[in-house]
Amino acid sequence: MTDSMILVTGVYPVGGHLAGWRHPTAYPDIAMNLDAMIELARLAERGRIQALFLADGNAVRQMDKPALFEAVAPSDRPASFEPTTVMAAIAQHTAHVGLFATATTTYEQPYLLARKFASLDHISGGRAIWNVVTGSYPGDAVNFGGGFPERTDRYRRAGEFLDVCKGLWDSWADDAFPQDKASGRFLDSSRVHVLDHVGENFAVRGPLNVARSPQGHPVLFMAGQSGPGRDLAAQHADCLFTVAQTKEESLAAVADIKGRVAAFGRDPAALKIIPGIRVNVAGSREQALDLYRELNALVSPALGVEYLSSQVKQDLSGYPLDGPMPDLSTEVAGVTSIRQSIGEMAAREGLTVRQTYQRLLAADEDPPFTGTAAEVADEMEDWFRSGACDGFMMNVPTLPLGLERVVDLLVPELQRRGLFHDDYTGGTLREELRLPVLRNAYFDTAHAGSTT
Amino acid sequence: MLSLMTTLGGLGSHLGGWRHPRAWTGTAMNLDQQIELARIAERGLFDLLFLADGNAVRQMDKPALFEAVSFSDRPTGFEPVTLMAALAQHTSRIGLLATATTTYEQPWTLARKFASLDHLSGGRACWNIVTSSYPGDSRNFGREDHVPRGERYARASEFVEVCKGLWDSWAPDAFPEDKDSGRYLRADRVRTLDHHGVHFDVAGPLNVARMPQGYPVLFHAGQSEPGRELAARHADCVFSVSGDIKVGRDFATDMRQRAVRHGRAASDIRIYPGATAYVAQSMAEADELFEELQSLISPSVGVPYLSKLVEEDLSGYPVDGPLPDLSGEVSGLSSFRTTIAAMAERDGLTIRETYERVLPTMGHVLFKGTATDVADQMQEWHDSGAADGFLLSAPALPFGLESIVDLLVPELQRRGLYRTAYTGSTLRENLGLPIPRNPHFDLALSGTEQS
Numbered sequence: 027m028t029d030s031m032i033l034v035t036g037v038y039p040v041g042g043h044l045a046g047w048r049h050p051t052a053y054p055d056i057a058m059n060l061d062a063m064i065e066l067a068r069l070a071e072r073g074r075i076q077a078l079f080l081a082d083g084n085a086v087r088q089m090d091k092p093a094l095f096e097a098v099a100p101s102d103r104p105a106s107f108e109p110t111t112v113m114a115a116i117a118q119h120t121a122h123v124g125l126f127a128t129a130t131t132t133y134e135q136p137y138l139l140a141r142k143f144a145s146l147d148h149i150s151g152g153r154a155i156w157n158v159v160t161g162s163y164p165g166d167a168v169n170f171g172g173g174f175p176e177r178t179d180r181y182r183r184a185g186e187f188l189d190v191c192k193g194l195w196d197s198w199a200d201d202a203f204p205q206d207k208a209s210g211r212f213l214d215s216s217r218v219h220v221l222d223h224v225g226e227n228f229a230v231r232g233p234l235n236v237a238r239s240p241q242g243h244p245v246l247f248m249a250g251q252s253g254p255g256r257d258l259a260a261q262h263a264d265c266l267f268t269v270a271q272t273k274e275e276s277l278a279a280v281a282d283i284k285g286r287v288a289a290f291g292r293d294p295a296a297l298k299i300i301p302g303i304r305v306n307v308a309g310s311r312e313q314a315l316d317l318y319r320e321l322n323a324l325v326s327p328a329l330g331v332e333y334l335s336s337q338v339k340q341d342l343s344g345y346p347l348d349g350p351m352p353d354l355s356t357e358v359a360g361v362t363s364i365r366q367s368i369g370e371m372a373a374r375e376g377l378t379v380r381q382t383y384q385r386l387l388a389a390d391e392d393p394p395f396t397g398t399a400a401e402v403a404d405e406m407e408d409w410f411r412s413g414a415c416d417g418f419m420m421n422v423p424t425l426p427l428g429l430e431r432v433v434d435l436l437v438p439e440l441q442r443r444g445l446f447h448d449d450y451t452g453g454t455l456r457e458e459l460r461l462p463v464l465r466n467a468y469f470d471t472a473h474a475g476s477t478t
Numbered sequence: 479m480l481s482l483m484t485t486l487g488g489l490g491s492h493l494g495g496w497r498h499p500r501a502w503t504g505t506a507m508n509l510d511q512q513i514e515l516a517r518i519a520e521r522g523l524f525d526l527l528f529l530a531d532g533n534a535v536r537q538m539d540k541p542a543l544f545e546a547v548s549f550s551d552r553p554t555g556f557e558p559v560t561l562m563a564a565l566a567q568h569t570s571r572i573g574l575l576a577t578a579t580t581t582y583e584q585p586w587t588l589a590r591k592f593a594s595l596d597h598l599s600g601g602r603a604c605w606n607i608v609t610s611s612y613p614g615d616s617r618n619f620g621r622e623d624h625v626p627r628g629e630r631y632a633r634a635s636e637f638v639e640v641c642k643g644l645w646d647s648w649a650p651d652a653f654p655e656d657k658d659s660g661r662y663l664r665a666d667r668v669r670t671l672d673h674h675g676v677h678f679d680v681a682g683p684l685n686v687a688r689m690p691q692g693y694p695v696l697f698h699a700g701q702s703e704p705g706r707e708l709a710a711r712h713a714d715c716v717f718s719v720s721g722d723i724k725v726g727r728d729f730a731t732d733m734r735q736r737a738v739r740h741g742r743a744a745s746d747i748r749i750y751p752g753a754t755a756y757v758a759q760s761m762a763e764a765d766e767l768f769e770e771l772q773s774l775i776s777p778s779v780g781v782p783y784l785s786k787l788v789e790e791d792l793s794g795y796p797v798d799g800p801l802p803d804l805s806g807e808v809s810g811l812s813s814f815r816t817t818i819a820a821m822a823e824r825d826g827l828t829i830r831e832t833y834e835r836v837l838p839t840m841g842h843v844l845f846k847g848t849a850t851d852v853a854d855q856m857q858e859w860h861d862s863g864a865a866d867g868f869l870l871s872a873p874a875l876p877f878g879l880e881s882i883v884d885l886l887v888p889e890l891q892r893r894g895l896y897r898t899a900y901t902g903s904t905l906r907e908n909l910g911l912p913i914p915r916n917p918h919f920d921l922a923l924s925g926t927e928q929s
Contacts, residue, residue: 047662107686145560
């Protein structure tokens, strides 16, 4: 079999559909519910899913949209755990699944961030993932004293931030701590490297006060879809989330991104492309569609329009519900990939405002990745085998139901087709994902068993 | 009632502790050992597990000491809040005291991680507020020179105010999560902070619900004048670096008076002297362990170690001659320097005698003997008002902590000085500290709060 597809799933218990948390089977309490997250993590691990996703931001969002604010959209997270701490906790209840923590290069300091991810990697036995974000939500800036930096400045800072972190993670050789009781030599002072980084945004001396972690560096995920975002990923990332409505869109994105990877002198296969998809699998196609219908009935037009407004970063409340979508091709601050993707879809298909928000809620007649395990697996197989992706970030409408169905119905089907691994290998997450071996930039590997 | 806490880390508090034949091997980044320490301490009904912290690798300019690794240097260790989040999953009652600095962190980020830890632990988070006394930390944050103490404390004070404001963002009943109506949260039960100060502009609200304890328990360690003032205003508990009972009592009295001056009750602030305990079946056995550990330290390690503590290079002075004058002000942590200099002068100690004296205690008090002997001394500190509890370190691990739990704790319990079971589920309950009320939301609607 070729390499297994990589499957990623979210552990924020609110679910992927705007009304997912209101489903009768959904968790009755979501805010700060560690037990629910542990249950989801274990469920994912039972399904041999490689990584648990947890998005993050540094602000309470939508306070200017009262209906949406009180209804809580899946991406708003008014009350949730800080990612590295909750992943350190979840690590104690799981053994194999990758632990995904989002953290921003725009408002953090490289020394502090490098430390907590190195710490998480040790705590989890080599399962830490850093989702590198530049803080694309403009509202975050007001919690850090400043205005919202321009995208180019955020990405320049991010690039340097990553260089510093990688340098810090290579501070110690793997054999730097002999801990020899007889001689009294706890560490070998010839096996530590002082980074002495002085750059445009940071001056960081090093070394890091954490031994080299089991994976060397955490697995690096990114999600930026803009030109600078793709370049940053091409240079540094192990995996890149993408946004694509169709296989053709995804193929075009892959071609562009892999070209950028090669331009940075890396093997194009070294960067895994993981599009986000909404998966709704059930015993029958009708059952899956019923779930969407049931959830959509809970969304009023007012809420739907506010939700769409938040996704496209533009207030649509002044537009007629059954009139055409306005032009979304103009630039706005923050994440633009979702805005762009929705705008192109609405223009291409001539959708009204109502139809567009309904499409976001999967309320159209033929939503993708919806149906029986065989039907959903057909689509995933088509994308995967045609090179449109290396795996999927699966967004399920409601939790835990949506993930239970993925694990119990979809995963066995994918395994039967040889598309998905039967079990974990038992190594670090880097090994699970078959990522290239990471050498320590400052120490040869002759001494260092685990980096060879 | 005495309150006990101990230190994570695994090396033991004596410089030679990790080399003892019965000590753990392979302590660097060993999570299993941290979990075992946590469980031993929880078996002993301790209130807190403490993890000290800094943001630099220290002593690289003192190669012998660097390679020998001293207790407080931590060339490799877990980031405290992530470690505590993991330990919370293996314990159920013990408090989790994580160190974090106000000098290099951002209030939003720090407030979030402690709020997160409090939720993850069911109300057991405790923040040791530090301002980063070690000068070398600054070089990992873009500064060549150390941030002066006055500036650090001015920032710390505003930092703590911002954190408290962020922790008060949400009413405890802000999240009805009502599936029927679709109302997940109540927009009228959240407050925007809009802090604009000298050091920080932070809008809020925090994206974490009100935590079980309201605020984490706040700890502070600074012994300097601005450190004492910060603690008197904000801290629930303070460390005391006191080599003898008189110094300890003076410190405690001073802190309680300061708390009263800030409008708090004298009992609102709890005093925890640091102490190392050698507890054994007999005094001879305790002495033997002590001598065994002392013999593992040569002058090549002892002199740089003392140099580090007093923040002065002593390598040029004869090891059997007196200490130089240490009355000059230094930029880092001055409390050890002052305490050690006073002791050396009082007792006429040479450099060798000073490090041999200091090494096992680091300026703190040393308790040694049978459970009865040690309990006598602890009781004296407690009864004289010098201690509400102790940061009790074991010289070597894990057996040093096991002796404390298995021998000393029952003796303290027999005397009625120590609890026989945890009485609450949150740390504040176990410490007898009130849950701070949220000043922005009335209590009628908030069942979990008390004044």
